[in-house]
Amino acid sequence: MVFTGRNQPCPCGSGKKYKRCHGKQTTRGGLGVRPVPPDVLAAHARHNLRADHYGRTYGQVRPIVHGELQDHKFVAVGSTIHWSKAWKSFTDFLLYYIKHVFGSAWGNPELDKPPTEQHPIIQWYGSLCRLQARTKEGSVPDANGLYTSDLDGPSRAYLLVAYDVYVLRHHGALQGRLVKRLKLRDQFQGARYELTVTAAMIRAGFDIDFEDETDNTVRHPEFRATHRATGEVIAVEAKSRHRPGVLAHPSVEKPSTTFRVGIYHLLRDALEKPTVMPYFVFVDANMPPEIASPLSPVPWTEEVMKTVATVEDELAAEQLVDSGNLATAVIVTNEPDHYGPEGDSRIDRGQLGFVIRSNRPKHALRHPRLLDEVVAAIQQRHNIPSEFPEDDAAPGTP
Secondary structure: OOOOOOOOEOOOOOOOEHHHOOOOOEEEOOEEEOOOOHHHHHHHHHHHHHHHHHHHHHOOOOOOEEEEEOOEEEEEEOOEEEEEOOOOOHHHHHHHHHHHHHOHHHHHHHHOOOHHHOOHHHHHHHHHHHHHHHHHHHOOOOOOOOOOOOOOHHHHHHHHHHHHHHHHHHOOOOOHHHHHHHHOHHHHHHHHHHHHHHHHHHHOOEEEEEOOOOOOOOOOOOEEEEEOOOOOEEEEEEEEOOOOOOOOOOOOOOOOOOOOOOOHHHHHHHHOOOOOOOEEEEEEOOOOHHHHOOOOOOOHHHHHHHHHHHHHHHHHHOOOOOOOEOOOEEEEEOOOHHHOOOOOOOOOOOOOEEEEEOOOEOOOOOOOHHHHHHHHHHHOOOOOOOOOOOOOOOOOOO
16 A cells, blocks of 8 residues: 655646645544535435335336447446447337347247237237337437437337336346247237236346246246345236237127126136245236226226135135135236237226235235335336436436
């Protein structure tokens, strides 16, 4: 270690003697303390405010890591770095990134298919391209050359997949198995909901540990989530309700005239899975917006509560659980964006989350507030960053 003499030039380059610059001290309690410069305190306060706002808006996700060099924008995702001259916004990057993850070898053949036979992701991509074309025709770009428009349902559905894929990869939780399932029409709906739930748990402050899917000797939930701040571990299961003609599911000639949430079999299957820890069961009701709306005359929340109670009582009677409910909470969510017509951004998303807390869980939470944090993360679902944060605005995460 090299010490600077009090009468030597200050190493900071100010031209002053060290004793007149950074060597100048005030005495407090017998210890030499140099006051923090006001501009440093102000910058620190701005950073904390921005970090708090970022967390309340987007959850406990890692900050967007980006920079610029020689007219290129660089973005780090996990341990990989991507760059381009074309990215003016974070949305630009997301539109690149989803294509990068799925690959042109998969995407180009899908684009060549008739629209009705295309994968839902490609159908949504087509809607977004047409939205961008309409926006450029009917509006003027801002000073940075960017256009602004309200997203219709299919376009938002596409960006949600892109952002969730980014969040999982940024946290080291995107498995090749999940990407492969997302590419398959017959497995897309279930894989997409697993993606949605995993991203929500990450936003709520959890790290993800997937179960061994090659082990067919025992049934188990989708994954385990460990809360970074408390260390509590929760088992998580994700189920999605199929509807005729929706999300690549085959249609029927005579659809029913009465609507039912119809999640009995999904709940039964989920609650039969053994766990030795608190257990969250997520169920995607996959309801159209007119049903999920608070103004809907359909009493779907009552149906859900009765279904949960029925399944619990059946399992208890059959002695498949020791006593009471196997799940700590059943969380019913709804993503109606894919129902929205192209070109119409006025979609009522209704309740994004509906939680049934068990009064007699087999494994109770040591920290009950964690369920509230998960619910808050669900409500943040549609908050997607559109711009790159300022250099001093990127927040730290636990």
